Amino acid sequence: MPEETRGRRWRRRLWRLLKWGTAAFLLVGGALMFEMWTAFGQPPKGEHLARIQQSPRYIEGRFRNALRRYDHMWDAARRWVKGGPNREPDAPPPIERRQASDYATPPASGLRITWFGHSSMLIEIDGVRLLTDPVWGKRASPSRLGGPARFHEPPMALEDLPALDAVVISHDHYDHLDWPTITRLLARDVRFITPLGVGAHLQYWGVPAERITELDWWGQAQVGAVTLHCTPARHFSGRFLGGTDQTLWASWAMVGPDHRAYFSGDGAMSPDFAVIGERLGPFDVTLMESGAYDPAWADVHMGPEQAVEAHRALRGRVLMPVHWGTFNLALHGWTEPVERLLAAAKPLGVPVVVPKPGGWFEPDAPPALVRWWPELPWQPASETPIVSSGLAQALPAPDGVAVAVSE
Numbered sequence: 473m474p475e476e477t478r479g480r481r482w483r484r485r486l487w488r489l490l491k492w493g494t495a496a497f498l499l500v501g502g503a504l505m506f507e508m509w510t511a512f513g514q515p516p517k518g519e520h521l522a523r524i525q526q527s528p529r530y531i532e533g534r535f536r537n538a539l540r541r542y543d544h545m546w547d548a549a550r551r552w553v554k555g556g557p558n559r560e561p562d563a564p565p566p567i568e569r570r571q572a573s574d575y576a577t578p579p580a581s582g583l584r585i586t587w588f589g590h591s592s593m594l595i596e597i598d599g600v601r602l603l604t605d606p607v608w609g610k611r612a613s614p615s616r617l618g619g620p621a622r623f624h625e626p627p628m629a630l631e632d633l634p635a636l637d638a639v640v641i642s643h644d645h646y647d648h649l650d651w652p653t654i655t656r657l658l659a660r661d662v663r664f665i666t667p668l669g670v671g672a673h674l675q676y677w678g679v680p681a682e683r684i685t686e687l688d689w690w691g692q693a694q695v696g697a698v699t700l701h702c703t704p705a706r707h708f709s710g711r712f713l714g715g716t717d718q719t720l721w722a723s724w725a726m727v728g729p730d731h732r733a734y735f736s737g738d739g740a741m742s743p744d745f746a747v748i749g750e751r752l753g754p755f756d757v758t759l760m761e762s763g764a765y766d767p768a769w770a771d772v773h774m775g776p777e778q779a780v781e782a783h784r785a786l787r788g789r790v791l792m793p794v795h796w797g798t799f800n801l802a803l804h805g806w807t808e809p810v811e812r813l814l815a816a817a818k819p820l821g822v823p824v825v826v827p828k829p830g831g832w833f834e835p836d837a838p839p840a841l842v843r844w845w846p847e848l849p850w851q852p853a854s855e856t857p858i859v860s861s862g863l864a865q866a867l868p869a870p871d872g873v874a875v876a877v878s879e
């Protein structure tokens with residue numbers, strides 16, 4: 473019966489293929505999980521979770537924004553497949569190298585910002601040194617093998633940074649909280665100040681609990697003469713394992729006796745900026761998230777035009793765009809954030825400072841604008857407007873407490 477024999481033979485082959493295919497899939501998947509395991513961090517447990525459960529923002533097992541969040545990911549996926557020009561630079565953008573001796577002289581005015589790229593900054597304010605969202609790793613990713621790679625080298629060796637008073641984290645996304653960088657900072661006797669729950673990752677990676685301060689929105693911590701205020705942001709969190717929104721996201725207001733600085737972290741436009749400006753402003757400088765936006769996710773990233781609007785609501789003086797120029801995390805051209813931000817700021821007379829990665833400045837004497845990035849075509853706001861939802865009907869949340877619940 474040759475027919476039956478052939479049929480059986482095919483079934484046997486198919487079965488073998490399925491068996492080996494599954495085994496290979498599990499093996500490769502397992503190896504990848506093993507490679508990324510530590511970087512995933514650890515969901516909050518014990519004391520971290522107990523603190524979280526006290527928060528009015530932690531509702532039915534996850535943190536919530538005051539405003540709803542709409543995503544249009546199918547639309548974005550379609551455009552992602554189509555691809556776009558200039559999403560990454562052809563050659564590494566220029567950087568300004570910094571060295572340890574640069575910091576031997578304190579800032580003349582008392583406030584100096586060094587931008588290391590993306591949201592990594594050294595903020596020297598009224599005698600205190602704060603390092604924000606340090607990412608010295610090669611990729612904004614849990615894996616060393618894949619994920620968005622940096623456009624440029626870190627402008628300074630992490631070990632060459634001067635003595636730090638605190639490392640300040642905005643939230644636990646990979647482009648803000650980098651496991652390899654945190655482990656390299658362990659040798660320093662430095663404290664970490666984070667939103668609720670983020671300390672669980674730090675502790676898992678070896679930071680002693682007594683060196684971690686976790687805050688809810690409107691909580692504060694004293695660092696030398698500077699009061700650090702954990703302020704609201706409209707965003708989300710997660711590192712794959714442990715689910716999303718299990719740790720809090722935040723922006724930070726740094727209030728010293730002579731100077732005030734504001735760091736937006738990540739987030740969409742919201743009425744909170746006006747509340748923060750009213751309570752804690754005016755700010756000598758605002759460090760505003762300006763890149764990685766898309767109309768499809770306008771409720772988690774504000775984009776350049778709303779960054780200018782937020783800066784004004786915050787009562788900021790000098791604006792520096794951050795969260796651009798280092799990683800390709802969206803679909804826009806890599807120079808588009810700064811072009812659009814400058815276009816939006818100009819008619820309003822907002823002073824903007826755009827240092828090279830590694831560049832520094834004192835907001836009391838902002839340097840003239842030097843275009844160090846290439847002239848590339850970009851889409852203006854009129855073509856791809858970024859407008860966060862729910863703003864027309866939104867009222868400032870009393871004390872930042874959630875007034876509406878996202879799904």
Ligand SMILES: [Zn+2]
Nearest residue numbers: 643645707738
């Ligand atoms: Zn983020």
Ligand SMILES: [Zn+2]
Nearest residue numbers: 645647648738
């Ligand atoms: Zn980010």
